Amino acid sequence: MSLRIRQYPDPVLREVARPVSAKDPGLKALAADMLAQMHASEGVGLAAQQIGETRAICVIEVPPDYDLDETGQPLNPGLPMPLILLNPVIQPVEDETGPHDEGCLSFPGLRGRIVRPLAIALAYDDLDGVHHECVVRGFAARVIQHEVDHLNGVLFIDRMSAAKRLAIKGRLARMRRDAAG
Numbered sequence: 001m002s003l004r005i006r007q008y009p010d011p012v013l014r015e016v017a018r019p020v021s022a023k024d025p026g027l028k029a030l031a032a033d034m035l036a037q038m039h040a041s042e043g044v045g046l047a048a049q050q051i052g053e054t055r056a057i058c059v060i061e062v063p064p065d066y067d068l069d070e071t072g073q074p075l076n077p078g079l080p081m082p083l084i085l086l087n088p089v090i091q092p093v094e095d096e097t098g099p100h101d102e103g104c105l106s107f108p109g110l111r112g113r114i115v116r117p118l119a120i121a122l123a124y125d126d127l128d129g130v131h132h133e134c135v136v137r138g139f140a141a142r143v144i145q146h147e148v149d150h151l152n153g154v155l156f157i158d159r160m161s162a163a164k165r166l167a168i169k170g171r172l173a174r175m176r177r178d179a180a181g
């Protein structure tokens with residue numbers, strides 16, 4: 001099944017996702033469809049709101065070569081990929097933050113530098129209903145933060161610097177105009 005990716009300013013992107021249970025009907029099929037759509041769109045993450053759903057589920061797949069430390073060792077060896085998160089909750093585990101250019105499938109062509117914590121504590125349920133708690137570092141931690149933001153109705157434009165937001169004001173206005181037809 002092909003899902004349509006919702007783009008800014010679709011109001012569903014501002015909705016807060018509601019908790020799900022692994023037993024919810026259709027959830028496994030939804031996860032499979034989201035993964036397929038994410039791959040087709042060449043993204044590394046996709047959250048429910050981006051396909052018009054408001055259930056707390058997101059899918060992530062970080063390529064192995066994006067998940068290495070400075071010595072070339074896997075940064076998050078225990079983390080399954082693709083990663084399907086139900087009801088994810090995150091928290092920074094240290095004060096250190098860093099910038100990185102991010103994109104978003106709901107904002108085609110737009111990229112922006114976003115400062116985020118470099119490591120997070122992640123709690124989530126998997127598709128079998130098993131609860132997991134772990135620490136995630138590096139690029140995977142960034143992608144998870146971006147997707148959990150989506151589940152909370154927060155978009156990466158909200159986290160851009162004031163200067164960057166000013167710079168993209170016209171572009172966002174154009175997206176709103178195009179959507180209004």
Ligand code: NI
Pocket residue numbers: 103104105106146150
């Ligand atoms: Ni996004």
